[in-house]
Amino acid sequence: AQSVAQPEDQVNVAEGNPLTVKCTYSVSGNPYLFWYVQYPNRGLQFLLKYITGDNLVKGSYGFEAEFNKSQTSFHLKKPSALVSDSALYFCSEVKAAGNKLTFGGGTRVLVKP
Amino acid sequence: DGGITQSPKYLFRKEGQNVTLSCEQNLNHDAMYWYRQDPGQGLRLIYYSQIVNDFQKGDIAEGYSVSREKKESFPLTVTSAQKNPTAFYLCASSVPGQGASGYTFGSGTRLTVV
Numbered sequence: 001a002q003s004v005a006q007p008e009d010q011v012n013v014a015e016g017n018p019l020t021v022k023c024t025y026s027v028s029g030n031p032y033l034f035w036y037v038q039y040p041n042r043g044l045q046f047l048l049k050y051i052t053g054d055n056l057v058k059g060s061y062g063f064e065a066e067f068n069k070s071q072t073s074f075h076l077k078k079p080s081a082l083v084s085d086s087a088l089y090f091c092s093e094v095k096a097a098g099n100k101l102t103f104g105g106g107t108r109v110l111v112k113p
Numbered sequence: 114d115g116g117i118t119q120s121p122k123y124l125f126r127k128e129g130q131n132v133t134l135s136c137e138q139n140l141n142h143d144a145m146y147w148y149r150q151d152p153g154q155g156l157r158l159i160y161y162s163q164i165v166n167d168f169q170k171g172d173i174a175e176g177y178s179v180s181r182e183k184k185e186s187f188p189l190t191v192t193s194a195q196k197n198p199t200a201f202y203l204c205a206s207s208v209p210g211q212g213a214s215g216y217t218f219g220s221g222t223r224l225t226v227v
Contacts, residue, residue: 034215043119043203043218090155100146101216105155 004093006104014112019081021107023074023091031093033074034101035065038088047089050074061085081111116140119204119219125227126191126198134189134222136204144209145187146216149173150201159202162187163209191224199226 003026013019025031032051036044048059055067065076074091091104117138126132136145144163148156158171162181176195181187187206191198201223205216 032215036218041122041201041221041223043117043220044205044216045218046215049215100158100161103156 003102004091004104006089006091006107008107009105010108010110012110012112013081015083016080019076019078019085019109019111021076021089021091021109023076023104024072025074025091025093026072033065033067034092034094035059035063035074035076036090036092037061038090038106040087044090047076081109083111083113085109086111117204117206117217117219119202119222121222122220124222124224126224127227129193131190131192132224134191134202134204134224136187136189136219137185138187138204138206138217138219139185140206140217141184142206142208142217143184144207145181146205146207147171147177147179147187147189148203148205150203150221156203159189198224200224 005024007022034049035047037047038044047063048057050057050067058064063078065074067074089107092101094101120135146161147159149159150156157173159177160168160171160179162168165181165184168179168181176192178190201221203221204219207216208214
């Protein structure tokens with residue numbers, strides 16, 4: 001079973017509306033959590049990461065994510081979505097002392113004009 | 114600029130043939146990884162290498178082989194034993210033991226069996 005879960009296969013949102021992509025993790029202790037974005041036929045691009053410290057992490061392209069330990073969640077958010085945000089988004093985690101990233105199944109985001 | 118280069122971008126293979134996908138990095142990273150991506154299934158780890166001349170099987174290693182003779186290079190061979198090789202293949206690298214650094218990914222190779 002996947003240790004990182006992205007419960008939504010696809011998220012549809014109108015341009016200008018808030019965007020949320022959900023992720024829950026299962027690593028105990030102090031997980032390192034990441035969000036990556038993938039555009040068609042391209043590799044994954046790093047968006048942001050949570051290592052320690054402030055629970056609200058700000059990343060590239062206006063994205064942010066909130067680490068919630070009690071809910072074991074790390075949802076990705078953007079206050080106002082753009083059509084160009086349409087892509088595939090992956091949440092991932094790694095154990096603090098380890099190296100292997102485990103990926104969620106991905107969530108496709110479609111932002112409609 | 115430092116990065117990872119995967120080649121070719123598109124590759125076509127006939128049934129029963131072996132093909133090799135190239136992955137080269139100039140980031141001075143010790144660890145390298147190969148992932149397979151199928152629609153709706155996210156990324157699955159094929160093989161990884163933490164250091165030169167050493168590599169380990171990932172979750173779906175059957176039908177694949179790798180080598181790590183140089184730090185910069187981690188080629189993946191898709192053998193004829195891989196029954197369903199059509200997929201998008203991604204290579205990545207990282208600094209081992211530094212999980213916080215995350216991965217750097219190549220742009221991928223799309224393999225199609227014809």
